[in-house]
Amino acid sequence: xxxxxxxxxxxxxxxxxxxxxxxxxxxxxxxxxxxxxxxxxxxxxxxxxxxxxxxxxxxxxxxxxxxxxxxxxxxxxxxxxxxxxxxxxxxxxxxxxxxxxxxxxxxxxxxxxxxxxxxxxxxxxxxxxxxxxxxxxxxxxxxxxxxxxxxxxxxxxxxxxxxxxxxxxxxxxxxxxxxxxxxxxxxxxxxxxxxxxxxxxxxxxxxxxxxxxxxxxxxxxxxxxxxxxxxxxxxxxxxxxxxxxxxxxxxxxxxxxxxxxxxxxxxxxxxxxxxxxxxxxxxxxxxxxxx
Amino acid sequence: xxxxxxxxxxxxxxxxxxxxxxxxxxxxxxxxxxxxxxxxxxxxxxxxxxxxxxxxxxxxxxxxxxxxxxxxxxxxxxxxxxxxxxxxxxxxxxxxxxxxxxxxxxxxxxxxxxxxxxxxxxxxxxxxxxxxxxxxxxxxxxxxxxxxxxxxxxxxxxxxxxxxxxxxxxxxxxxxxxxxxxxxxxxxxxxxxxxxxxxxxxxxxxxxxxxxxxxxxxxxxxxxxxxxxxxxxxxxxxxxxxxxxxxxxxxxxxxxxxxxxxxxxxxxxxxxxxxxxxxxxxxxxxxxxxxxxxxxxxxxxxxxxxxxxxxxxxxxxxxxxxxxxxxxxxxxxxxxxxxxxxxx
Numbered sequence: 255x256x257x258x259x260x261x262x263x264x265x266x267x268x269x270x271x272x273x274x275x276x277x278x279x280x281x282x283x284x285x286x287x288x289x290x291x292x293x294x295x296x297x298x299x300x301x302x303x304x305x306x307x308x309x310x311x312x313x314x315x316x317x318x319x320x321x322x323x324x325x326x327x328x329x330x331x332x333x334x335x336x337x338x339x340x341x342x343x344x345x346x347x348x349x350x351x352x353x354x355x356x357x358x359x360x361x362x363x364x365x366x367x368x369x370x371x372x373x374x375x376x377x378x379x380x381x382x383x384x385x386x387x388x389x390x391x392x393x394x395x396x397x398x399x400x401x402x403x404x405x406x407x408x409x410x411x412x413x414x415x416x417x418x419x420x421x422x423x424x425x426x427x428x429x430x431x432x433x434x435x436x437x438x439x440x441x442x443x444x445x446x447x448x449x450x451x452x453x454x455x456x457x458x459x460x461x462x463x464x465x466x467x468x469x470x471x472x473x474x475x476x477x478x479x480x481x482x483x484x485x486x487x488x489x490x491x492x493x494x495x496x497x498x499x500x501x502x503x504x505x506x507x508x509x510x511x512x513x514x515x516x517x518x519x520x521x522x523x524x525x526x527x528x529x530x531x532x533x534x535x536x537x538x539x540x541x542x543x544x545x
Numbered sequence: 546x547x548x549x550x551x552x553x554x555x556x557x558x559x560x561x562x563x564x565x566x567x568x569x570x571x572x573x574x575x576x577x578x579x580x581x582x583x584x585x586x587x588x589x590x591x592x593x594x595x596x597x598x599x600x601x602x603x604x605x606x607x608x609x610x611x612x613x614x615x616x617x618x619x620x621x622x623x624x625x626x627x628x629x630x631x632x633x634x635x636x637x638x639x640x641x642x643x644x645x646x647x648x649x650x651x652x653x654x655x656x657x658x659x660x661x662x663x664x665x666x667x668x669x670x671x672x673x674x675x676x677x678x679x680x681x682x683x684x685x686x687x688x689x690x691x692x693x694x695x696x697x698x699x700x701x702x703x704x705x706x707x708x709x710x711x712x713x714x715x716x717x718x719x720x721x722x723x724x725x726x727x728x729x730x731x732x733x734x735x736x737x738x739x740x741x742x743x744x745x746x747x748x749x750x751x752x753x754x755x756x757x758x759x760x761x762x763x764x765x766x767x768x769x770x771x772x773x774x775x776x777x778x779x780x781x782x783x784x785x786x787x788x789x790x791x792x793x794x795x796x797x798x799x800x801x802x803x804x805x806x807x808x809x810x811x812x813x814x815x816x817x818x819x820x821x822x823x824x825x826x827x828x829x830x831x832x833x834x835x836x837x838x839x840x841x842x843x844x845x846x847x848x849x850x851x852x853x854x855x856x857x858x859x860x861x862x863x864x865x866x867x868x869x870x871x872x873x874x875x876x877x878x879x880x881x882x883x884x885x886x887x888x889x
Contacts, residue, residue: 340864340867348618352813352816356817356856356857357860359852359853359856363850363856480685519693
């Protein structure tokens with residue numbers, strides 16, 4: 255019983271974090287058609303900004319939202335500086351990989367210079383522990399499990415029910431037609447990046463609440479988010495969300511039964527197998543667009 | 546293959562490719578090739594100290610890896626992000642072959658190249674039918690998979706500890722340790738010459754032309770009888786051999802192996818060399834390897850600012866010159882050559 259509870263809990267928790275990361279990657283990919291390799295750095299930066307604000311004396315309830323808003327600005331700036339000038343170039347996918355990697359390295363080393371290598375921790379959302387189904391869990395992790403689906407549902411509502419969200423989906427579906435009907439495509443590109451960056455920043459704040467932060471903390475979640483988007487299909491939003499939880503459960507079960515060492519190898523094995531059978535991801539339809 | 550002349554003389558078919566406008570005649574290239582490497586071969590006369598030679602040896606190794614990556618990335622148009630894994634496989638193949646199997650270092654050096662080639666063929670299987678971003682993700686996954694396997698087999702590979710005291714290369718009775726890296730310099734240079742020669746002959750051959758045709762117009766190339774499966778496998782296998790040998794040489798030179806070679810930071814540096822140099826040139830990647838390696842050493846005093854300055858430099862060049870350093874040199878050469886040809 256406790257084994258099942260542990261896997262269930264671990265899967266829900268990891269899946270939440272992966273979903274927050276993967277949705278941002280998928281959003282940027284569907285709208286702009288580029289892959290943002292500085293996404294993991296966004297996560298780190300969000301956590302550090304929140305830490306700095308708490309350190310300056312702000313209460314967590316103020317500091318966290320402010321950090322998320324700042325991250326939206328960072329996402330916008332990054333998009334305007336290293337992605338937008340390249341749009342229209344024939345080898346944009348490849349060049350953006352290198353410019354976002356370089357920008358990520360710039361931010362990572364900047365964080366290292368400003369905040370130093372010493373590990374830091376930000377306050378948990380809720381302090382305390384509980385025992386559920388024979389497994390000891392922290393209330394912080396419970397909070398993440400509850401909050402993440404709400405945020406993702408809000409994002410879904412935004413993309414499907416608001417004019418701005420529909421405009422974003424329109425750009426994803428057909429950029430030229432969006433231009434024709436008078437949408438400001440450039441601004442929408444910035445918006446996609448801003449949303450992705452703030453979601454990653456929020457994931458970073460969540461992570462910084464239960465684990466020590468370091469300038470390289472985003473690289474492993476980025477890797478997992480990559481697996482998730484491949485597994486779930488990159489051209490949608492719902493696919494990566496389901497896949498994130500599935501991968502979370504798979505990871506929790508693997509580390510329970512096979513040990514921590516084999517889990518990444520098994521994950522990548524599953525990834526490669528998935529791509530050989532269904533290259534567009536297991537949940538994806540064959541059309542490009544946000545759903 | 547109905548054309549009898551092409552089957553009779555398969556090597557000479559390279560000459561059958563018409564000279565495209567702007568394509569350098571091979572005689573000009575051969576002169577430049579010999580002159581360029583002759584200059585490199587004379588460098589130890591100028592730089593006598595171990596440190597300068599060490600920088601050059603590292604630049605040669607990076608140049609081999611980067612230029613071979615350019616074959617699959619630039620010419621093949623395959624977004625192969627697992628190239629560094631082939632380098633890492635070379636490092637570990639050499640280490641294990643010499644240390645555990647007790648193989649002769651020189652044989653192990655070439656065996657490592659073959660092991661890397663086999664690995665490249667293996668990784669091609671899942672990406673045969675994939676495109677663009679999915680190739681990036683699978684090859685990236687492959688690199689991580691190799692790293693995880695090495696980590697999990699820690700009783701053979703040393704896991705995170707790595708392997709130390711790997712046998713180095715030897716040359717008759719020559720003392721490789723006390724010659725201020727003289728012998729290693731020339732071995733590295735010889736490997737770079739062999740690799741570059743191979744790459745240039747390959748991309749100028751009929752097979753090279755068909756790979757570029759696949760990259761530029763896949764449907765048309767397939768309709769003209771070019772096999773995407775065979776050519777993609779050929780491209781990756783061809784780019785793997787010298788990459789594996791470079792990895793083996795790196796292990797022999799450093800005398801130790803660690804999983805750092807699979808890390809993102811090395812991959813980013815070498816990828817920047819490929820893109821900074823300009824894709825589909827081979828020479829661009831080599832030039833960029835020298836520029837970036839020497840630049841990084843020159844800025845050694847800047848400490849934490851060094852990777853930041855390098856990142857800004859990479860972004861700046863990518864934004865200003867999407868065709869990279871090779872594009873810059875070509876543009877500059879165009880201006881100079883135009884002035885010479887048009888006397889006032």
